[in-house]
Amino acid sequence: MALDALTRRRGTSAPAPDPVTGAGGTAPAPARPPVRKIPLRTRLKRDRSLLLMVLPAVVLLVVFAYVPMLGNVIAWQQYSPYTGFLHSPYAGWANFERVFTNPLFLDAVGNTLVITAFQLLFFFPIPILLALLLNSVLSPRVRTTIQSIVYLPHFFSWVLVVTIFQQIFGGAGLINQTLRDHGLSGFDMMTNPDTFLVLITMQSVWKDAGWGIIIFLAALSTVSPEHYEAAAVDGANRWRRMWHVTLPAMRPVIILLLILRLGDSLTVGFEQLILQRAAVGVDVAEVIDTYVYYQGVVYADWSFAAAAGLVKGVVSLVLVLGANKLAHVFGEAGVYKRA
Amino acid sequence: MSGQSPEITAAPPVLPAAAVGTTPDRPTPAPRRRRGSKHRPVWEERPSPVGLALKGLVLTLVALAVLFPLWTVVLTSFSTQAETLRVGGLVTVPGELTLNAYRQILSGGVVSRAALVSVGITAVGTVISTVVSVLAAYGLSRPGSVLHRPILFVFLITMFFGAGLIPTYLLVSSLGLINSYWSLILPGAVSAFNVLILRSFFMGIDQSILDAARIDGAGDWRVLGRIVLPMSKAAVAVVALFYGVGYWNAFFNAMLYINDNAKWPLQLVLRSYVLQGVSLPGGGTTGQVDAATGVVSGLPIQMAVMVLAIVPILLVYPFVQRHFTKGVIFGAIKG
Numbered sequence: 001m002a003l004d005a006l007t008r009r010r011g012t013s014a015p016a017p018d019p020v021t022g023a024g025g026t027a028p029a030p031a032r033p034p035v036r037k038i039p040l041r042t043r044l045k046r047d048r049s050l051l052l053m054v055l056p057a058v059v060l061l062v063v064f065a066y067v068p069m070l071g072n073v074i075a076w077q078q079y080s081p082y083t084g085f086l087h088s089p090y091a092g093w094a095n096f097e098r099v100f101t102n103p104l105f106l107d108a109v110g111n112t113l114v115i116t117a118f119q120l121l122f123f124f125p126i127p128i129l130l131a132l133l134l135n136s137v138l139s140p141r142v143r144t145t146i147q148s149i150v151y152l153p154h155f156f157s158w159v160l161v162v163t164i165f166q167q168i169f170g171g172a173g174l175i176n177q178t179l180r181d182h183g184l185s186g187f188d189m190m191t192n193p194d195t196f197l198v199l200i201t202m203q204s205v206w207k208d209a210g211w212g213i214i215i216f217l218a219a220l221s222t223v224s225p226e227h228y229e230a231a232a233v234d235g236a237n238r239w240r241r242m243w244h245v246t247l248p249a250m251r252p253v254i255i256l257l258l259i260l261r262l263g264d265s266l267t268v269g270f271e272q273l274i275l276q277r278a279a280v281g282v283d284v285a286e287v288i289d290t291y292v293y294y295q296g297v298v299y300a301d302w303s304f305a306a307a308a309g310l311v312k313g314v315v316s317l318v319l320v321l322g323a324n325k326l327a328h329v330f331g332e333a334g335v336y337k338r339a
Numbered sequence: 340m341s342g343q344s345p346e347i348t349a350a351p352p353v354l355p356a357a358a359v360g361t362t363p364d365r366p367t368p369a370p371r372r373r374r375g376s377k378h379r380p381v382w383e384e385r386p387s388p389v390g391l392a393l394k395g396l397v398l399t400l401v402a403l404a405v406l407f408p409l410w411t412v413v414l415t416s417f418s419t420q421a422e423t424l425r426v427g428g429l430v431t432v433p434g435e436l437t438l439n440a441y442r443q444i445l446s447g448g449v450v451s452r453a454a455l456v457s458v459g460i461t462a463v464g465t466v467i468s469t470v471v472s473v474l475a476a477y478g479l480s481r482p483g484s485v486l487h488r489p490i491l492f493v494f495l496i497t498m499f500f501g502a503g504l505i506p507t508y509l510l511v512s513s514l515g516l517i518n519s520y521w522s523l524i525l526p527g528a529v530s531a532f533n534v535l536i537l538r539s540f541f542m543g544i545d546q547s548i549l550d551a552a553r554i555d556g557a558g559d560w561r562v563l564g565r566i567v568l569p570m571s572k573a574a575v576a577v578v579a580l581f582y583g584v585g586y587w588n589a590f591f592n593a594m595l596y597i598n599d600n601a602k603w604p605l606q607l608v609l610r611s612y613v614l615q616g617v618s619l620p621g622g623g624t625t626g627q628v629d630a631a632t633g634v635v636s637g638l639p640i641q642m643a644v645m646v647l648a649i650v651p652i653l654l655v656y657p658f659v660q661r662h663f664t665k666g667v668i669f670g671a672i673k674g
Contacts (some may be wrong), residue, residue, distance in 0.1 A: 160649065
């Protein structure tokens with residue numbers, strides 16, 4: 001995630017330009033060690049254990065990441081499992097035309113974007129606010145206790161989270177049970193399309209707000225108390241200190257997470273949604289990923305589903321690169337340096 | 340505290356607060372010079388009572404929002420069926436307690452088998468993923484080695500462009516892995532992100548130590564095993580936990596690749612049996628969902644299945660807390 005951040009500190013130990021850090025240094029062409037002069041065969045011999053160590057991971061990635069990338073050729077075919085990749089008839093761009101003219105696909109894109117936008121508005125700020133609040137708590141014990149509690153659901157599976165919500169908000173859930181005990185009529189939030197956006201946002205907050213809090217608090221822990229003291233001595237009250245000291249310290253992380261979220265606009269909690277799609281209905285709960293899954297794996301329209309998935313993959317890639325570019329324009333580090 | 344006032348000299352010798360606290364016959368503390376929290380720096384203004392109360396309220400509510408659902412789930416799993424029927428659903432106040440639900444799900448049958456499957460996949464998968472990732476991270480930790488940059492790009496590209504669900508599914512199925520547990524392990528065995536975390540950790544190790552070992556004749560395998568690994572236990576453990584939690588929690592890959600429900604891992608059983616309220620075929624848990632009284636009758640058992648899915652997470656959580664938050668991520672953010 002925080003690729004750039006997590007590798008940046010290595011700048012001193014890695015003189016050669018590093019694709020992860022971008023450049024690592026300021027010099028455009030740092031002096032390379034005289035490694036290049038050594039003949040390839042000697043270097044191969046010298047580094048053969050390193051190559052051997054990388055081999056299993058590379059094999060796994062090639063087989064399970066790169067071969068499927070090539071497998072996307074079926075988007076240009078009339079693929080059927082009986083004829084396979086090699087012998088399925090070529091279909092040109094027909095599958096992509098079907099994707100872009102398909103109202104159900106466009107609905108799924110719409111739902112995806114609506115969910116992303118809603119969560120950006122109502123989920124994204126919550127960890128920031130809670131981190132600010134926790135940061136203002138003076139007792140370290142209270143702070144770490146709350147932190148540990150809120151962070152816990154991040155490690156639960158989506159099945160577990162959705163099930164817990166069903167037990168609390170569902171038709172037979174705790175809230176309805178209490179409402180009925182008091183003679184009120186219940187409502188089933190788990191199957192109501194009108195409140196679905198609120199429901200999944202609540203689930204996301206419950207599961208992942210703690211994760212965000214940890215990241216923001218980590219950013220805040222880098223602020224030297226002297227900055228606060230100096231600001232206070234200069235007459236800044238607590239709100240001004242928050243505005244002028246705390247928030248600037250959080251800004252790079254906020255922008256980093258915002259970029260990651262924007263780049264991921266077309267991906268919204270796949271497991272979360274596929275678990276609830278049947279209960280709430282496709283009108284609101286069908287997103288691009290679930291649509292691809294149902295068209296392909298369930299209805300066996302392989303080429304069409306692959307085309308839809310490929311469109312999403314390419315657009316997502318463009319979004320990530322674009323969001324990163326945007327960050328650079330605003331003078332932030334972004335996810336990685338130098339595309 | 341400049342020591343100008345006469346009371347200071349009369350007070351016991353100034354010790355660190357902790358040392359004072361542990362003294363058995365502690366003298367009555369001198370009147371505190373400023374009221375409020377001992378953690379508050381002098382320059383910080385005292386909070387208003389309303390603000391303080393509001394802050395406390397919000398934080399309490401936040402903590403309760405996480406803890407209360409867990410409390411009622413755990414409590415219900417230990418309650419009798421009669422108790423759940425009496426209150427009409429989840430139990431929030433302890434009543435009649437029993438271990439019946441656990442006895443039933445752990446005495447063989449669908450849930451026990453699924454739990455064993457999950458434990459097995461998690462154990463084997465975590466070992467494979469961690470070993471492969473550690474090796475790859477070390478293999479990539481020396482810039483300037485042969486093919487260093489191309490191989491690094493092989494990893495990086497997978498972080499920005501995924502192949503997509505359909506081609507991956509077709510690949511797994513054409514490899515004959517449908518209904519094989521390997522389909523739950525191999526496709527996601529290597530996470531480029533975890534490899535890069537480990538790599539940056541390994542690169543942060545003082546290179547002169549490694550060079551010294553190499554001069555003494557140690558090969559890369561020995562350097563990795565004897566020096567690098569012992570120095571990065573915490574980082575490796577955190578990555579292993581990442582993988583382990585991932586394997587334990589995974590449900591969609593099983594839904595995709597495992598059609599035979601005798602082979603289901605725990606998360607799929609949880610989905611079917613608890614979330615969807617389907618009674619499972621075979622095993623000791625059938626018939627718990629009484630048609631006359633509805634799904635509610637199996638509630639303690641359903642909640643026990645949930646607890647079963649939570650317990651491993653709770654077991655590793657303190658460790659995650661300690662190492663993960665302090666070590667890897669803080670280092671990552673601070674840069």
